[in-house]
Amino acid sequence: MTRIKIHSPVRCGVVVVALSSLVLAGCATSSNPAAEATKGKTITVWSTDTLPDRVVATKAIIAKFTAATGIHVKLVGVAEDQFSQVLTSAVAANTLPDVFGSVSLPVVRTLAANDLVDTKAAAAVIKNLGKDTFSKRALAMTQDGDKQLAVPSDYFAQLLYYRKDLFAAAGLAAPKTYDDILAAAKALNSPKVAGFVGATAPRAAFTQQTFEHVALANNCQMVDRTGKITLDSPECVNALRFYGDLIKNYSTVGAQDVDTVRASYFAGKAAMFIWSAYVLDEMAGLRNDAKPSCPQCVADPAFLAKNTGIVTAIQGPDGDKPAQFGEIASWAIAAGRTTDSAQRFVQYMLSDGYLDWIKFAPEGKIPVRQGTQKNPTEFADAWQTLPVGVDTKAPLAKFYPAEVLKGLQSGLTRGRRSRSGWTPRRRWQSPTRPRCSRGSSSVLTTSPAGASRRDKVPSSAPRTLSSRWPRP
Numbered sequence: 001m002t003r004i005k006i007h008s009p010v011r012c013g014v015v016v017v018a019l020s021s022l023v024l025a026g027c028a029t030s031s032n033p034a035a036e037a038t039k040g041k042t043i044t045v046w047s048t049d050t051l052p053d054r055v056v057a058t059k060a061i062i063a064k065f066t067a068a069t070g071i072h073v074k075l076v077g078v079a080e081d082q083f084s085q086v087l088t089s090a091v092a093a094n095t096l097p098d099v100f101g102s103v104s105l106p107v108v109r110t111l112a113a114n115d116l117v118d119t120k121a122a123a124a125v126i127k128n129l130g131k132d133t134f135s136k137r138a139l140a141m142t143q144d145g146d147k148q149l150a151v152p153s154d155y156f157a158q159l160l161y162y163r164k165d166l167f168a169a170a171g172l173a174a175p176k177t178y179d180d181i182l183a184a185a186k187a188l189n190s191p192k193v194a195g196f197v198g199a200t201a202p203r204a205a206f207t208q209q210t211f212e213h214v215a216l217a218n219n220c221q222m223v224d225r226t227g228k229i230t231l232d233s234p235e236c237v238n239a240l241r242f243y244g245d246l247i248k249n250y251s252t253v254g255a256q257d258v259d260t261v262r263a264s265y266f267a268g269k270a271a272m273f274i275w276s277a278y279v280l281d282e283m284a285g286l287r288n289d290a291k292p293s294c295p296q297c298v299a300d301p302a303f304l305a306k307n308t309g310i311v312t313a314i315q316g317p318d319g320d321k322p323a324q325f326g327e328i329a330s331w332a333i334a335a336g337r338t339t340d341s342a343q344r345f346v347q348y349m350l351s352d353g354y355l356d357w358i359k360f361a362p363e364g365k366i367p368v369r370q371g372t373q374k375n376p377t378e379f380a381d382a383w384q385t386l387p388v389g390v391d392t393k394a395p396l397a398k399f400y401p402a403e404v405l406k407g408l409q410s411g412l413t414r415g416r417r418s419r420s421g422w423t424p425r426r427r428w429q430s431p432t433r434p435r436c437s438r439g440s441s442s443v444l445t446t447s448p449a450g451a452s453r454r455d456k457v458p459s460s461a462p463r464t465l466s467s468r469w470p471r472p
Helices: 033-037 052-069 080-093 105-113 119-129 136-141 164-169 178-188 205-217 234-250 258-266 277-283 339-349 354-359 378-383 402-414
Strands: 022-024 042-047 072-077 099-103 151-163 272-276 308-311 326-333 425-428 442-447
Touching: 042 052, 042 339, 052 072, 052 339, 052 354, 099 105, 099 339, 105 326, 119 151, 119 326, 119 339, 136 151, 151 164, 151 178, 151 205, 151 277, 151 354, 151 402, 164 178, 164 308, 178 234, 178 272, 205 234, 205 272, 258 272, 258 277, 272 277, 326 339, 354 378
Parallel strands: 042 072, 042 099
Antiparallel strands: 022 442, 099 326, 151 272, 151 308, 151 326, 425 442
16 A cells, blocks of 8 residues: 655755754744734735745635635745745744745644644634545644644645656566666666656755655655664665665766756656656646657647656565655644634635635645535545646646546555654754844754653754745
């Protein structure tokens, strides 16, 4: 059975991923009289979906919400690679939003560890919508004990893509294991076509995500139950060796990032690559600024989509089951803000506004709320028919087989959380200098599994708050 596992990043060998701590300056949060004065009238919502077309789509949903409730919403786009900096400033100035939108699990944990989320409000939203309408795994990943930290909204999966036509011509099977991938990379590698392309750029979230996908397949647990780093375990060493072999012997020269990896495959210069589900619409030729450029793509922009196979989970020699990397985006309600109105907004985004939210990027926004209490599969069924793309629109089902779409939808339901995935808890250390003094800072740290939220264990943050996934 396939499982999606998510854990902290790795830095070793060819895969150089920073395990850097985050520095947040400022004062403790307190009640905001100005916010209370406008309670029920205006709320502020941060969103990490900052691409222009997504901002426009979000504002359209907000307009419907305002028309239905009379509550106005100030939408603030916060780029993912700027989130920690903006959060720092907002804490210092006591200008936190009422809702944190489309935030990743590490961000949810960071906010919760610093008492910045209203867990009762999140639990109330889920209760009102129906707990049984949500994926159990999504709820579990957004909980800390019996506390519901945020309301899970959607998720994406990391995938291995391969050229079916090249594999068929070489008599190769679908690359589902380490051995399959290495054999195919060796057989198909040539001066014109790389056997495999994958991320190697240092300090990049995309590199972290790519290697985690590979590492999880080999049951590489990057920390043990006590919080000790275990990169020297046989599983992790073998995963690093495998990825290093692929990059050194069968890939392109130079550091590869989110753009160059995609560009190599789109140009027909690679037989395999790892990317998120967000590439599905682009590979079908539905976005003008990221169209496939392979020779065959000139006559048929959807050539690669038609000739690309997708492996949702892979397995290494030390892994007991196929596994893959994935991420959940959630809505977190801020503590001490205009809670009632914020709660109504989040509830709307998971009900009346849910399909509108999912449909502006359905290839990377797979709903974790399957349906309503009256229609348990309403959202899951609708997702398969939603059009994808930017400049041209068409449903994923037009380009990809039903088993691929089913695999994307069921991956999270069948998955389980890895040991090191969401056990770390981060909290600010009290600075030695006066809080709020010029230049003072607080260091966000990681506590091992089982440690109290009040315990402060000096360590690097398990994941930077840069890019949650490579978003086109």
